[in-house]
Amino acid sequence: MCFINTAGGDQAWWNATVHAAYYPRNVVVSCLNLFPMPNLSDAAAHLLAQDAVWVWGGSTANLLVLWRLHGLDRILRDCWEAGVVLSGVSAGSVCWHVGGTTDSFGPELRPITDALGFLPFSNGVHYDAEEQRRPLFHRLVAEGTLPAGYATDNGVGLVYRGTEMVEAVTEVAGPGAYSVRRGPDGQAEETRIEPRLLPGATGG
Secondary structure, three states: OEEEOHHHOOOHHHHHHHHHHHOOOOOOOEEEOOOOOOOOOOHHHHHHOOOEEEEOOOOHHHHHHHHHHOOHHHHHHHHHHHOOEEEEOOHHHHOOOOEEEEOOOOOOOEEEOOOOOOOOOEEEOOOOOOOOHHHHHHHHHHHOOOOOEEEEOOOEEEEEEOOEEEEEEEEEOOOOEEEEEEOOOOOEEEEEEOOEEEEEEEOO
């Protein structure tokens, strides 16, 4: 499993934390860094050899710029088409979609509309944790700046097979996932998707 923390700046302490967390487990882990230079001589071969890739949060905008500069956008699409599981949280979730909301440009949230687009939907993260997220996501979908999509409260994940969203899962009971689309009246329509509680998750 390869972890990518471009959005968070590739801090050495984060790499050490990842390796320490998985040391006692039967999982071979690696970290792909782009700062101060790529740490892998053949990122394509390495990523294609993984079972899964996990992308951490941070600046979605910076992540996309650097991935495109280093060709990771094309490499990761090849991985996805080859069956490597692509996953992530926050910026690491928005990046696979058409776009979403981001604080990449400052504390006032703004839309991002040029993400990788492997999934033809918009993505709203931190839905219950930051008060700007839900109303902005609704407005962007209603006005057509973003396509219809899915949003998640903190602790909830979306599971896709190909480009089909098949279920939502959660590590704690209570938070939800949501389908958001533009209704016939031109307003955003939100429908809650009840997530499946993962084994070993807490009840509240």
